[in-house]
Amino acid sequence: MDWGAFLTTQLPILIATVVAVPAVIVGYIVGAEFLVRRLPDAARPAVRPWIWVGPALFFVSAFLILPAFGTAFASFQNNTGQFVGFKNYANQLADFPSGGAWVAIRNNAYWLVLYTAFVLAFGLLLAVLFDRVRYETLVKSLIFMPMAISSVALGVIWKFMYWYQPPGATQTGTVNAFLVGVFHTDPRIWIQDPAIDNFAIIGAAVWGITGFAMVILSAALKGIPADLLEAARVDGAGEITIFRRVIFPLMMPTVVVVGTTLVIFALKAFDVVYVMTGGNFGTDVLANRMYKLLYFSGNQGGAAAVAVILLLAVIPVLIFNLRQFRAVEARR
Amino acid sequence: MSVAAAADRPGTAATAARFSPRWIADRLSKGVIHVVVISLTVAWIVPTVGLLVTSFRPFAAITSSGWWTALAPQFTFTLENYTKVLSSTNLGASFFNSFMISIPATVIPIAIAAFAAYAFAWMKFPLRDWIFLGIVGVLAIPLQLSFVPVLSFFVAHGITSSNLQPYGLQFLPVWLAHTGYGLPFSIYLLANFFRALPSELFESAEIDGAGTLTVFFRIVLPLSVPALASLVIFQFLWIWNDLLVALIYVGGAPEVAPLTVTIANLTNSLGQGYQLLTAAAFFSMFVPLIVFLSLQRYFVRGILAGSVKG
Numbered sequence: 001m002d003w004g005a006f007l008t009t010q011l012p013i014l015i016a017t018v019v020a021v022p023a024v025i026v027g028y029i030v031g032a033e034f035l036v037r038r039l040p041d042a043a044r045p046a047v048r049p050w051i052w053v054g055p056a057l058f059f060v061s062a063f064l065i066l067p068a069f070g071t072a073f074a075s076f077q078n079n080t081g082q083f084v085g086f087k088n089y090a091n092q093l094a095d096f097p098s099g100g101a102w103v104a105i106r107n108n109a110y111w112l113v114l115y116t117a118f119v120l121a122f123g124l125l126l127a128v129l130f131d132r133v134r135y136e137t138l139v140k141s142l143i144f145m146p147m148a149i150s151s152v153a154l155g156v157i158w159k160f161m162y163w164y165q166p167p168g169a170t171q172t173g174t175v176n177a178f179l180v181g182v183f184h185t186d187p188r189i190w191i192q193d194p195a196i197d198n199f200a201i202i203g204a205a206v207w208g209i210t211g212f213a214m215v216i217l218s219a220a221l222k223g224i225p226a227d228l229l230e231a232a233r234v235d236g237a238g239e240i241t242i243f244r245r246v247i248f249p250l251m252m253p254t255v256v257v258v259g260t261t262l263v264i265f266a267l268k269a270f271d272v273v274y275v276m277t278g279g280n281f282g283t284d285v286l287a288n289r290m291y292k293l294l295y296f297s298g299n300q301g302g303a304a305a306v307a308v309i310l311l312l313a314v315i316p317v318l319i320f321n322l323r324q325f326r327a328v329e330a331r332r
Numbered sequence: 333m334s335v336a337a338a339a340d341r342p343g344t345a346a347t348a349a350r351f352s353p354r355w356i357a358d359r360l361s362k363g364v365i366h367v368v369v370i371s372l373t374v375a376w377i378v379p380t381v382g383l384l385v386t387s388f389r390p391f392a393a394i395t396s397s398g399w400w401t402a403l404a405p406q407f408t409f410t411l412e413n414y415t416k417v418l419s420s421t422n423l424g425a426s427f428f429n430s431f432m433i434s435i436p437a438t439v440i441p442i443a444i445a446a447f448a449a450y451a452f453a454w455m456k457f458p459l460r461d462w463i464f465l466g467i468v469g470v471l472a473i474p475l476q477l478s479f480v481p482v483l484s485f486f487v488a489h490g491i492t493s494s495n496l497q498p499y500g501l502q503f504l505p506v507w508l509a510h511t512g513y514g515l516p517f518s519i520y521l522l523a524n525f526f527r528a529l530p531s532e533l534f535e536s537a538e539i540d541g542a543g544t545l546t547v548f549f550r551i552v553l554p555l556s557v558p559a560l561a562s563l564v565i566f567q568f569l570w571i572w573n574d575l576l577v578a579l580i581y582v583g584g585a586p587e588v589a590p591l592t593v594t595i596a597n598l599t600n601s602l603g604q605g606y607q608l609l610t611a612a613a614f615f616s617m618f619v620p621l622i623v624f625l626s627l628q629r630y631f632v633r634g635i636l637a638g639s640v641k642g
Contacts, residue, residue, distance in 0.1 A: 006428065010428055013498075013500040014431060016500070018436075018439075021439050021440060022439055025440065025444070033543070033544060033545050037543075048544065049457035049460075050457065052447045052450055052451035053448045053452065055447065055448070056447065056448035057448070057463070059508075059511050059515055060467065060512060060516060062482075063478055063482060063508070063509060063511070063512020063513060064470050064477075064478055065466075065470065066481070067477065067478035067479075068473060070480070070481030071478070071479075074480050074481065129365060129368060129372070132365050133365065133366060133369050139369060139370075139373045141625075141628060142373050142377050143376050144628075144632075145380065145624070148617075148620040148623070149573065149616075149617045150574075150617075151575060152595050152599075153613040153614075155596075156383070156599065156610070157382075157383045157613065158379065159599070159609075160382065160383055160610065161379050161382065170397055170398070172395065172399075173398075174378060174379070174382055174398065174399075177398050177400075207376070212635065215632055215635055216636060219636050264472055268475070268476070270575075271575045271576065275575075275599055287476050290476050290479075291476075291576070291580075294479065300484075303479075303480055304480050307479070308477070310474045310477070314474055318472040318473070321469070321472055322468060
């Protein structure tokens with residue numbers, strides 16, 4: 001790296017940005033309020049709220065809501081903007097079950113079920129176990145640490161974990177060395193064998209996100225009144241019965257919240273796949289397929305159709321979230 | 333609800349007499365729990381530790397033996413992978429680009445979200461609750477849905493990182509995009525927090541003749557430091573670690589690519605020198621790990637506020 005150029009040109013730009021950006025934002029609100037105060041008394045309460053929510057509404061509309069409609073339109077057009085009906089969808093969904101989009105849909109279904117189930121199971125297990133030891137804070141932050149690193153780094157970490165050498169050679173990847181050394185089986189080509197690569201990638205992703213589920217579930221666990229558990233123990237209930245009959249039902253609402261979040265993560269899965277296999281060897285997912293269609297095939301209509309398929313998958317979760325939110329609001 | 337306050341529940345062991353069969357059974361099951369907890373935790377950190385150790389090993393050793401053999405004498409650790417990857421790739425520049433992207437893309441959405449959250453929490457306007465509900469709904473929309481239209485708009489109006497000059501402005505598209513994508517969660521979190529502030533605070537400020545700006549900057553923001561801190565950490569880590577949005581709006585041009593994009597490119601291009609990836613990956617983890625370890629408390633609090641409300 002060229003330190004001279006860095007210090008004379010790039011660093012000043014960074015500093016200028018760090019100063020200028022907040023100045024513009026604060027300048028906006030102070031300036032707008034200054035103008036609002038010039039308005040007649042009666043007009044102020046009607047105008048002021050829009051000054052404060054305006055920028056947010058602009059960005060959310062411009063980057064999320066309007067483009068969502070735009071994509072829905074684009075999915076019915078070809079690259080030159082001609083209306084082609086459902087042709088993009090038909091092209092994408094051709095050749096059931098071996099067509100590219102179907103493979104991606106199948107893999108997203110794997111993600112949806114396995115990723116969500118394993119993260120919840122591990123998260124719950126770790127939360128319950130860690131609750132019983134004094135060094136809880138330490139072990140929790142160790143489990144939670146992968147949350148801080150990027151999926152790119154996570155992909156690199158697991159590429160090395162799954163590293164493959166032919167049978168007979170010294171295995172340098174942890175997983176294969178374990179297989180060969182402990183179970184005396186042949187090493188496996190974890191991330192290039194269509195029979196197992198999806199599960200290997202999902203496993204890596206589960207490792208990365210379990211800390212998130214654990215932290216939330218653990219907080220819910222601590223919210224359960226201790227005397228409730230004590231009463232169950234006095235009545236002679238075993239620890240497993242207590243978990244099944246008392247702890248688990250009380251934690252159910254939190255499990256649902258975490259579960260819906262994980263479902264959205266699973267449907268949007270991209271980075272880990274992109275880094276570990278690039279979607280090859282039968283590991284493609286919808287988000288990665290869309291990226292490939294957009295950038296490598298230049299097929300905008302197809303990419304838009306895939307995005308809409310993704311949206312259709314998310315809509316049940318979206319409706320569920322809104323109902324949950326309204327139920328919580330009603331209780332306020 | 334605080335995670336740190338581990339309520340020490342009365343265990344079953346306290347009630348049994350010393351050396352009675354019950355006492356021994358309790359001790360044994362306690363012992364089993366310790367073994368399970370410690371082995372699970374160790375298994376969990378093995379991947380990270382493995383990468384860390386590998387990144388300090390010479391190339392010949394990496395290809396001929398597993399990283400765990402390096403933990404026994406004789407130790408042959410080297411910084412070679414780090415020096416090589418920094419000199420032979422544009423990782424240093426990418427490190428800087430990651431800051432250039434992350435800092436404004438953290439500040440802009442959180443400031444704008446704070447304005448909006450203040451209005452949602454403490455001002456009256458038509459359709460307020462419906463608009464807020466809409467924002468909650470948008471939380472679930474996949475970002476992928478927005479790429480085609482936004483990108484074609486940017487390209488049609490020349491707002492692309494290859495078009496914009498000088499250096500610095502090139503990141504404008506990605507700042508704007510991250511602002512749009514980061515807002516729904518930020519507004520949701522902050523509005524919930526602002527609404528929980530006591531209303532007497534606002535009433536008495538109004539009686540004292542304080543204007544909207546004064547209330548916002550002097551009362552609301554200082555009281556919301558915990559929520560703002562966790563949001564800043566969240567947004568910063570999310571952008572620092574983001575690959576998809578950067579790929580779409582910055583592209584892979586070496587002079588503007590952030591760390592994630594550069595490393596993702598290295599995974600495809602390194603081939604022979606793949607051991608350099610370990611050093612590159614650790615290099616990229618360094619900033620988020622420091623942020624995370626020093627501000628973990630706020631980070632956890634933010635996660636909890638976003639999920640188990642009230």
